[in-house]
Amino acid sequence: MPRRILKRWFPNSKSIRESKSFKFLGNMLHEPGLWHLNRRSVAKAFFIGLFVSMLPIPSQMIVAGLFAIWLNANLPISVSLVWITNPLTMAPIFYFNYLLGNWILRSPVKLEKFHLSVEWMVKQMEAIWWPLLTGSIIIGIISGILGAAFINAFWHWHVRRSWAKRKLRHKH
Secondary structure, three states, X not given: OOHHHHHHHOOOHHHHHOOHHHHHHHHHHHXXXXXXXXXXXXXXXXXXXXXXXXXXOOOHHHHHHHHHHHHOOOHHHHHHHHHHOOOOOHHHHHHHHHHHHHHHHOOOOOOOOOOOOHHHHHHHHHHHHHHHHHHHHHHHHHHHXXXXXXXXXXXXXXXXXXHHHHHHHHHO
């Protein structure tokens, strides 16, 4: 795996461990597995990040971070992948998840004309929360499994290619 590229993109473990924002986690951030770039740690991080990114919950980064700590996955990758659902992509992703949940639960689509008010939002959430959550969990599991499988396959391919190149260099 191109570790040098990933190391440039993500903050180092020392700067995060020494950050005042994360002092409440104590020694949990000192676990080496949270920072290693190996196939298992990165594959778990992809599952966690992609799964949590599909959940319609606040504080996705915190949830992904806690899952990464609990499952000893790469913390920076887990946390950064939740940005797949960002202010630009959130609406279409969650709308798709809602439609999937409706289809699975065999319930009608219950969206009313948009009105910018707290009452309208509460009423809509009461009507859509179950299909939205159902679809989001299913899409989260599927995307997490596919992401982890892709990383495993890519990692194996990259290692085999590196070994083949190394063998060619030693023959000449």
